Amino acid sequence: MDDQSGVQTGYILSTAFASLIAGYMFGVFQTRGYFISPELREERRANLHDPVESDESDIDEDDTLLDHAPNWANGADADRRQGLKNSEKPVVKDTGEECKLVLVVRTDLGMTKGKIAAQCSHATLACYKKLLRTSEGSADRKLLARWEKYGQAKIAVQIKSQEEMLELCRKARSLGLTAEVIQDAGRTQIEAGSMTVLGVGPAPRSVVDQITGGLKLL
Numbered sequence: 001m002d003d004q005s006g007v008q009t010g011y012i013l014s015t016a017f018a019s020l021i022a023g024y025m026f027g028v029f030q031t032r033g034y035f036i037s038p039e040l041r042e043e044r045r046a047n048l049h050d051p052v053e054s055d056e057s058d059i060d061e062d063d064t065l066l067d068h069a070p071n072w073a074n075g076a077d078a079d080r081r082q083g084l085k086n087s088e089k090p091v092v093k094d095t096g097e098e099c100k101l102v103l104v105v106r107t108d109l110g111m112t113k114g115k116i117a118a119q120c121s122h123a124t125l126a127c128y129k130k131l132l133r134t135s136e137g138s139a140d141r142k143l144l145a146r147w148e149k150y151g152q153a154k155i156a157v158q159i160k161s162q163e164e165m166l167e168l169c170r171k172a173r174s175l176g177l178t179a180e181v182i183q184d185a186g187r188t189q190i191e192a193g194s195m196t197v198l199g200v201g202p203a204p205r206s207v208v209d210q211i212t213g214g215l216k217l218l
Helices: 002-031 038-048 076-081 113-132 139-149 162-174 205-212
Strands: 071-073 099-106 153-159 179-184 195-204
Touching (some): 099 139, 099 205, 153 162, 195 205
Antiparallel strands (some): 179 195
């Protein structure tokens, strides 16, 4: 009887071990894409190594087709060409008040509501990632943490030209504020390279208002 029980226990342990190994290998193969068609695997590889584009879908209730347009934030070279690169970033004056992020949207481009929403999302993420790359314990990281803790206030305002947007960006950066410009790839509604949204902040409300306080709400 004891021998039979020992054999059954051995079977159970062997089966459990085999199932564990099989499950682990299945997960590895699935993660590495061995179960994906060669065409889809190649498409994923191309997207992974694309240096500037990130696929986003902009959906508007008035559009009949999916508006699919990659976007990117201004790079260092573009910033230098447009006079947006400061030699040394000033430290934002921390007033201890609530922090907010302002999204400055160009209304002269005729973007649909869905397009604007997507572009504002790009700008929000660009500003967030910019601050997240700063060193732990820095003034910028403290402002980001405060913004996250108290509701991530976001306000959308409007502007009528690229020139005005660039000027606001220069002024914001001269105060040490995070300011990120989003450009569109131009595959759907607007011309390639068009600057669509400027994100300013997150930073103390009164400091951001020095840049965007006079603009109308979107």
